[in-house]
Amino acid sequence: MASRPRLRGAALFGTAPFFAYVAIFLIIPTLVVVIGAFAGDEGGFTLSNVRALGDAYIVEAFGRSIALSAMSALIGAVLGAVLAYALVTARKDGLLRRVVTAAAGVLAQFGGVTLAFAFLATIGLSGFLTLWLSDHGIDLYGNGVWLFELPGLTLVYTYFQIPLMVIVFLPALDGIRPQWREAAESLGGTTWQYWTRVAGPLLAPAFLGSALLLFANAFSAYATAAALVSQGSPIVPLQIRGALTSEVVLGQANLGKAMALGMVIVVAVVMALYALLQKRTATWLG
């Protein structure tokens, strides 16, 4: 049995910056959250913060967060997949495809205050589209100001979910070989059969995996919602903001950390599923 080659000192030394980076930006913050979640205001171990996660208003916030993330991930995944498929039919090194993927790369990262402001300026209460529509007798907000509530958040989140789906789903579509379709046709299969028996099953894991990634992306988004919603803190990241900065209800910093721990657990479950699906995808479309 051959012994494993030992890493040389210099090579290990070269990894130090990576370890330092991971420690500062990942390990230490996670530890702060985990330790804080089980610490009382005066220090010492307590389960009260974690127990408070069972309070109705926090459970509801988690429910709304999950619903918002699932909704925007589903819409984003379906529309993004359709757009990606349209791109695959175009020439691989053609101008259209290059332009669209570049645009998707930019828009997938377009979030936070800038995105919220873009929507406010367009369909906010005095946005130009709102005013133009009301001049033509259409009242966008006849049934309440939905832009500042969950429906509005779903719309705004979908805006960055679609381009992200295009980016993560394109490689899977590229992996579908034309020969498979030809084989199906030469064996007398219809288009419907090809999609349900061949391409569908092959793409399903990649599609679901991408949708999970979109879910995690929406679940952890904060700045967009913070800039848009100023009342009621409907989703968990906003509840955490309240717990950390409220001047009305004091001493909730560790409850905020417990909520963050809850979010970490949800994302960890989603990412574990994502990794499983990626494995299945890789066997066929590698």
Add this chain to the structure above:
Amino acid sequence: MRKLSRPAAVTLAAATIISLGTACSPPEKKAEASGSKAATATSAADLGGLDALVAEAKKEGALNVIALPPDWANYGEIIKAFGDKYGIKVNSAQPDGSSQDEINAATQLKGQDSAPDVFDLGMSVATANTAMFAPYKVSTFDEIPADLKEANGAYVNDYGGYMSIGYDSAKVPAPTSVADLLKAEYKGKVALNGDPTQAGSAFGGVQMASIANGGTAEDITKGVDFFGQLKKAGNFLPVDPSPTTIESGQTPVVFDWDYLNAAQAKKTPTWKVFVPSNAVLGSYYTQAINSDAPHPAAARLWQEFLYSDEGQNLWLSGGARPVRADAMTKAGTIDAATAAALPKVEGTPVIPTEAQSTKAKEYLTANWAKAIG
């Protein structure tokens, strides 16, 4: 080349991590403990009178204040007047910060000469952090009503106001009661100044709506229900109002302290202030000195200035009601014209105790998101 054994390499990597971690915090700059006597003085007399305090403060030459917006209770002018009068440079940090931000800054900057010298806090934040304050009695301490100060002067109420409804008379009819806001004329027009689970002024708005609807400051079920109805009627506007949203007409009706609504009226001529007679909810803000103040003498002089006739009248010009108002009215030192111009208040003011507010907050935390969700 010598091979490094694996444990040694891991230790090295860990050491890098730790040294990087500690390199992140800036080196602490020790503030000059100027006039250590001033840091423990509980009144001007301890230093040999007001003139000695002024001399000591001038020697320090600077004062750090925090979370004082220039258009809030006239603070812009107060800061300028103090600086001009004593030749002391006032550094104003985080003008839009919250009370909790002030405490956080004092904790994080402890021992540095940029730490805040003085605080202007909401009552609940003040009573939760008394250990951080240096007790001090200003020369006018006896004129401040007993229920508006801590007996040793650890914290003292400074100015207050009543919860009010500000509205743009060019856009909506004048409300005559809180219940009026449920009418169709106010559809999509009624805003609270912030989220009541986070901002003191919005919390006061819910308490006031509760009293107006037959509830109390302690049991705010009726207040939360009222905003729930407002939301159902489509009248509640979940937008955080600011001078900008008011001027552009996005938030035509705003629940806020009367001195803030009154200040808005100076910018927007059609902006009117209404305090419902069946729900007069009062609230005071609180002054305190940071016990670790880098400029202890200037901090104490700032308090003397704020509680002098001049300082109190400056707050009054900002629409706020200074804590010595009654004593100054008796003595004839109050700026009578400005006092007469304050928003009219009829009825008995309710000033909630800390215990009442705590009860109300528990209910609010559990039910606010549901009511307006």
